[in-house]
Amino acid sequence: MTPDPIARFLARLEQASAALPAEVRADLLEDITAHLDEVRREARAEVDVHAALDRLGRPEEIVAAAARETGTPPPPADLPPPATEAGHGPSEAVAGGVRPRDVVAIGLVVFGAVVGWALLFLVVQPLMPIGAIGAYLTGIVLLWSSRAWTPGEKLLATLVWPGGIATPLFLALLPTGMCTTVADPSGGPVTTCTGFTLPPLVGIPLFVAVTSAPVIVGGILLMRAHRRALATGVPGPRSRAAG
């Protein structure tokens, strides 16, 4: 014995309509049941029943129409989402709501700034610092043309020079800290240092601090862009909301 197609249809409709308000659902099931009673009465053969069911539409479609008419959100069916007439293009948003180009801007600035201390090797190995400066400058252009940050934040990120504050600092300090080793007439070599050098206890933490500054600044700017994106309703998953 083959299962009754009408009973199967009603079972699917009952299942699909579970999320509708009870009153709406009861009305819908009653109306469709009455309709199918008429179909059963008029049908001469099983093909008539199948044709009538086809014309009725899929249960999910009917439930979606009922949800639309009552203003309740449609159930998560396999229907295409309704076309949006205006608003944000969802393609612009990525996880966290920050636009990809803003992530790239911060990435380039931080990369350029962190490896910027390679400026020191400009004479020895020019390719590395030139790449870093190129990345940095590209990032700065993207940064200033973005609407994700305030002018103050953009200035902060711009002041994180290649190498952070380290570059001017080291450029200023290095030439003054020169050591020369000469052979002493009495025997062993004697090293004399002129000028000012930072003791390692101060110099190393300072170096770490100034090179990590761009990373910290970049992180802060990304977090702020992320929060603003959430606050202004640019689509993005909320599960990763900061704070």
Added chain:
Amino acid sequence: MAGDGRGPALAQLRRGVLPYCVLAALAAEQRYGFELVGVLSDTYGLATSEGTIYPLLSRLRRDGLVATTWRESEAGPPRRYYRLTEAGERALAAFRADWRAFRSAVDDLVLAGTREGKDDA
């Protein structure tokens, strides 16, 4: 279900006018659901999935534009008949005026330069 891009536009047009077509189909006489669906679907080809007319009827009833009464049928269980209320008649009359203006504006634009546009306007 045309796959040539006309489908969505026609479906939206149909969805927009369907409530008033339902009201118009009930203007002359009361009908029960199955009968009304048959009129809209068979006679006018206005319903692509017939089942979606029932949620529309429920909404029109909630909005007070149609009212229902149960009537015995000669065979089978009683049927729910739909009829226009006064509010429904007013809504239909208002739409008729809107529709005439809308139709002639679209005709002027869309059929401009065609034979149909010249002759039937």
